[in-house]
Amino acid sequence: MQSELSEILLREGASLVGFADLRGLPAQGRQGLDYGLSIAVTLDPQIINTISGGPNHPYHQEYKRANTLLANLSRRAADFLADQGFRAVPKAPTGENFDKLTLSTELPHKTVATRAGLGWIGKSALLINKQLGASFRLSSVLTDAVFETADPVNRSLCGNCDLCVQACPVQAILNLNWEAGMARDSYYSAALCYQAGKGYSAALQIESTICGICIAVCPWTKKFMDRAKARAAETGSL
Template structure:
């Protein structure tokens, strides 16, 4: 078993639904802490909870948000530890490490950047990662390393086409409706401040002082296909 296979197996056993590897050489070195490779780890959001946020975030959705974040931190730390035990350098981008810039509401290296470099999905018009298998009903974390992992083929462009469902559904009017490509700035896709302001207003209805909304996750046709497939299976 290669190290890439060992990592994927161990992370999957612990709750990851997708594990991918990225060559980050095309990303500015200062953004990636000087590391050359990245591991993207995805955890699936519970489908019945996502289906229940049509009219706004629910207490169950907030509990899911906390559960998944805790799991992602644990998975990142597991991968970091395994790589270090093998003699490599590694840095898990957990919530303790990642800082959100107050003026831009952006991070040094978004997890979704690692995800597109690993080829597991593209950036949707909602500025979130979208995968063919689960739409955007996932949450992400990433780990940086100097270990030469078996990198996937990067995705450099959107596969949303003419769809504007997320733009039309956004209660904050934060989404521009433009199609993503790897050269775009985030602000060309959506207004992070409008998004956070509206999401916080919606989450306060359930007594939560967080920026939670999730409507663009639910409304995305790729997410809907995923939910419909699961309904047919049951």
């Protein structure tokens, strides 16, 4: 069942699929369900390459495309699990659906993803994957289906890199390496980031709160973009 579900999601547009044991997390946030599915959809590297100085309209369209696909994939996974007799709750990608006071959700998609072994939380509070960098969006499904799960990622691999720290226009990134269990506010100011995103959104006259600079400047993202560019050159699709 697990491999079949992964194959379906990858075939229908997912870039990464991971399975997480959530039993170490508070029961309320996971709605009493012990396992989670983490789904990632890649953002177009050619578009990401254009936002190191700030977001633009093509990035906004790509952001919406990825979120729409992720919402569909989460529902697809939940329907598949329900058809097998399990409880399953799809969690849409985070857009504007978060607590505006705390600027957080009860169970962040990034937490599920680290538990699924998909990557670590960077200094910028983005999830970073060795293959994709930070150039993707996430959604989750909570379930009582029992999965074989990956080893969770509990520590950052950012090391001494501070490119996102230097690039952030509002100094929201505090240059500290994440470890599982750390309070987000100890290494990253969501309030400053949100204010910057609102400013960009107002300038672009869009409804979404976006920035993306730290995605573009991350060296893991740059490696991903370089590989994508090389593949495109080989196939003549540039």
